[in-house]
Amino acid sequence: MSTKAAVSYSTEHDSYNAGREMSLKALADARLDKCQFSFAFASSEHDAEKLIKGIKSVLGEETLILGGTSAGIITGDYMGYEGFHAGILVISSDEISIDTHLVEGLKDGEYDTGRKMGEKISRINELENPNLLLFYDSMQYDRSKANPFYQATPILAGIQSVLNDWPPVAGVGIVGGAMGTKRTELWNNDKISKDSILSVLISGSIRMDTTIMHGLKPASDYHTITKATGNILFEFDGRPAMEVASEYLGFIVEPDWKNAMYLITIGVNRGEKYDPFREENYINRLVLGVDETSGALLVMEGDLKVGDNFQFMRRSIETDMVSEMAQKLMESIGTREPLFAFYIACLGRVKKFFGTEKEESEEIQKTIGSKMPLLGIYSGTEIARVRDNVMPLDWTGVLCIFSSK
Structure with a gap:
């Protein structure tokens, strides 16, 4: 049978009908009567229980359904991040295996919850050609916390405290809307949860290749963090951080700090300090x-420490560069057969927030979606390998292509 996959979507407002509609279309496009695995994502407006029931009414009770809330959906022929939307990837294969683990309890501590996940997947590298997708609920429901989001840094540290070596990996902190304004959930078959981490282990005759697209470029010389605690940066170069940031912004009057996320991003270069700019060497906060x-x-995130050098970054999505990097990733698989693609795009990259003339995901649709089934979601945090480390990222697109020999 080898591997067959297809993607579809629905903008139907009734959640049960949306699940049925997109499942029927995906099976038809793949020329399948049934499938073993599916990835499904939908906007917070949907009722997850009804949506999953609609999917199962078509795919059957035996089909594994994985996914959760997404602020938006991207397929080869659709893109949306407002209102009702849902997307699904169906996979039928006798050559690959998918195993999942769900760990709840992020509200009790990200590191400990990450460590529990690490224990569950500790033998992943014993699998044949293991690949790992990580999903976590990025939304904190405790409004007394200064940071409304769970942090990926301690989650990854907890996992890595058990896992000796990372396989090919990508991940996403799911969001339901800008600045965590809507509820979020993760789905592991019939289990609907929040404050949790979901791992998806994909193995067998399959390989995941990834590339990172930041959309940010350095806009200043290097500064040094001189006082910080957790995710709070107090001083840069021995001065109040706001004062240094205001000088960078060049405002004569005080900036509107309520819109800080649209004004300032901090970038740390993990490569050589004054080498030519390579966006894959940067982590942005x-x-x-x-x-x-x-x-x-x-x-x-709370991973920036006293003594770290950083630069202020400017937003700069060059859509032709997005297409070029996607094409390079496509070419890197060589003679392997592309099976499907998964795109993780920061919600801040959409035209509405980023201020570009067109959606950067259109380039992914043209370059990748025209060649293989493509499912993409909009995210709060993205996870990928930066040089030798697996890191959380911001304002980033992570493209994953799955292929077989």
Whole structure:
């Protein structure tokens, strides 16, 4: 039978009917009567229980359904991030295996929950050609916390404390809307959960190749973090962080800090300091807001430390570069057969927020979606390998191509 895959979507408002509609279309496109695996994502407006029932009414009770909430859906012929939308990837294969693990309890600590996940997948590298997709609920429901999002850095550290070596890996912190304004869930078959991590182990006659597309470029010389605690950056170069950031922005009057996430991004170069710019060497940190009393900046993750050098970054999505990098990834698989693609795109990259003339995902649709089944989702945090480390990323697109010999 080898491997067959197809993708479809629905904008139907009734969740049960949406699940049925996209499942029927995907099976028809793949010329299948049934499938073993499926990935499904939908906007927060949908009722997950009804959507999954609709999917199962077509695919059957035996089909594994994985996925969760997404702020938007991307397929080869559709893109949407407002209102009702749902997307599905169906896979039928006698050459690959998919195993899943769900660990709840992020509210009790990201590191410990990550470690529990690490224990569940500790033997992953004993599998044939293992590949790992990680999904976690990025939304905190405790509104007393300064950071409304769970942090990927301690999650990954917890996993890595058990896992000796990472296989090919990509991941996503799911969101339901901008700045965590809508509920989020993860789905592992009939299990619907929040405050959790979902791992998807894909093995057998399959390989996942990835590339990173940041959409940011350095806009300043290097600065040094001189005071920080967790995800709160108090001082740069011995001065209040807000003061240094204001100088970078060049405002004569005080900036509107309520929109800090659209004004400032911090980038750390993991390559050589003054080598030519290579975006794959950078990790970028979204600034969520400020503490005007202390003059501190609040960033998405807590992995930046005193002594780290960074640059302020400017938003710069060059759509032809997105197409070029996607094409290079496609060419890198050589004579292998492409099976399907999964695209993780930061919600901040959409035209509405980023200010580009067109959607950068259109380039992924043209370059990749025209050649293989493509399912993409919009995210809060993206996870990928940066040089030798697996890192959380911001303002980033991570493209994954799955192929067989």
